[in-house]
Amino acid sequence: MEPLEREHILIRPEDFDKNFSTLNLGPTHPATHGIFQNILTMHGETIIDAEQTIGYIHRAFEKIAERRPFYQITTLTDRLNYCSSPINNIGWHLTVEKLLGVKTSKRIDYMRIVIMELARITDHLICNSVIGVDSGALTGFIYLFQEREKVYEIYEEICGARLTTNLGRIGGFERDFTPDVIRKIKEFLENLPKVLRQFENLLLRNRIFMDRTIDVGGISAERALNYGFTGPNLRAAGVDYDVRVMNPYSSYDDFDFTIPIGTNGDTYDRFCVRQEEMWQSIKLVKNALENLPEGNFHEDVPEFYLPPKEEVYSKMESLIWHFKIVMGEMEVPVGEVYHSVEGGNGELGFYLVSDGGRTPFRLHFRRPGFIYYQAYPEMIKGSVLSDAILTMSSMNVIAGELDA
Amino acid sequence: MEQTLIQNSLKEKFSDEILSIDEASDILTVTVNKNCIRDIILFLKDELGFGFLTDLCGVHYPDKELQLGVVYHLHDLTHNQRIRIKTFTTLEQPEIASVHDIFSSANWMERETYDFYGVVFTGHPKLIRILNVEYLDYFPMRKEYPLEDSTRTDKDDRFFGR
Secondary structure (H helix, E strand, O other): OOOOOOOOOOOOOOHHHEEEEEEEEEEEOOOOOOEEEEEEEOOOOOEEEEEOOOOOOOOOOHHHHOOOOOHHHHHHHHOOOOOHHHHHHHHHHHHHHHHHHHHHHHHHHHHEEEEEEEEHHHHHHHHHHHHHHHOOOOHHHHHHHHHHHHHHHHHHHOOOOOOOOOOOOEEEEOOOOHHHHHHHHHHHHHHHHHHHHHHHHHHHOHHHHHHHHHHOOOOOHHHHHOOOHHHHHHHOOOOOOHHHOOOOOOOOHOOOOOOOOOOOOOHHHHHHHHHHHHHHHHHHHHHHOOOOOOOOOEEOOOOOOOOHHHHHHHHHHHHHHHHHHOOOOOOEEEEEEEEEOOOOOOEEEEEEEEEOOOOOOOEEEEOOHHHHHHHHHHHHHHHHHHHHHHHHHOOOOOHHHOOO | OOHHHHHHHHHHOOOOOOEEEEEOOOOOEEOOHHHHHHHHHHHHHHHOOOOOOEHHHHHOOOOOOOOOEEEEEEEEEEEEEEEEEEEEEEOOOOEEEEOOOOOOOHHHHHHHHHHOOOOOOEOOOOOOOOOOOOOOOOOOOOOOOOOOOOOOOOOHHHHHHO
């Protein structure tokens, strides 16, 4: 039997004269927005050391994925970073398409960009508004969440779901954008800049907000790279690594957009980088929607794209394909692929090993949050407890992704 | 740096340790002896500019002699070049040198690999389970452990591939 108290919870005898105390922050602490446990060694209110415990919502996705055919794994990816599930869904589809050698048309690519950038906006909306909440400004949070709701209505219109979307299929989409979708996206794009500007007016040059966030939870570019930072957190530290530009997927290279970077890698920089990325995403969605070519919303890959239900009941060929897909009688190439997309909070990678069976032999998710959350103790050492809370929310650590 | 240049400098330095090089894959894949994994990662980082550890994970091949594999994905951000390093070991001696001091990001990824596959990373500062509960006495991602309860009779998987 293991001792009930682990070593790091006990105060070591040599610490007695230093007056250190141990604070158990979490697992369910109202200020940490999720199940994160941190065991802090404190001197007064200053943090001397921290240790994270993770795994509270581990659901064994990688094991489950080894038993599921490719098209059923999409629902697992929803639940990684659930603030931007469509990016995960499409990232997975792109990985499978890379393995199968399926090339998608420009229309599908642009439709995907529209969805992925909308998802990026929602992810950043949540993260930035929560930074506001943790520094004591609840108003901005309420403003932004109204906008997030509108994106969820767009998802609903496209795929029927809101949070865990299961959006898209291998080879394209399950259905085309309806006129309603286009209208809703246009309305959203019309309204969001106003709200974003309002939000920026509330926080960006706010004395209290700046005092609370500048030079809080900073990390140097070198340390950030060593810790495997990606996404806005890395860019805030001054490294202009963005998967969309470095390894363009889904025709991102057709579009002109800017990658904002910060200088200090502190909470304020992370906030500003996300804020600017939202403006860039608005531009991207607009451009993609304006230049949306005519064509079909899915590629002709009958081996992997489930035919519409009406055709299954009325056409022999569709029935055969449907049967073959569901029973797993398709030829899958043997091989390994690694594909990554720029997720809401960093490089979301899929390492897929296929042995030709109907399920992956091995599927590993490179979850950005899992990798960069390691740096948390280093980032909060020497700061006070309230700054530690703010640092965590600005890192955009999502519990679902952390624990896979 | 060009792929061929990377290959040549690797071959020059570690000619005896490289077991195979696969150029056909999406990323240049090099399989190496497990004894030199630290040296090769250090060489890639310091000499060839692969300064970013993208991913580290385990794979279990129950049919091979060296059953446990560890896969490293490295990225050269300056030249946008990726490389995949693989190394294999037996179930009986699952020790592989840790690279946590070369890349801080490897710390948790190695713990995760230990947690699910039982690969023992020697030199790791705190090799304990990370996502599973501490008292788990097996390594669940190994292929011999079925996903579902094997006593169930309502599901027959013979009809569904694996």
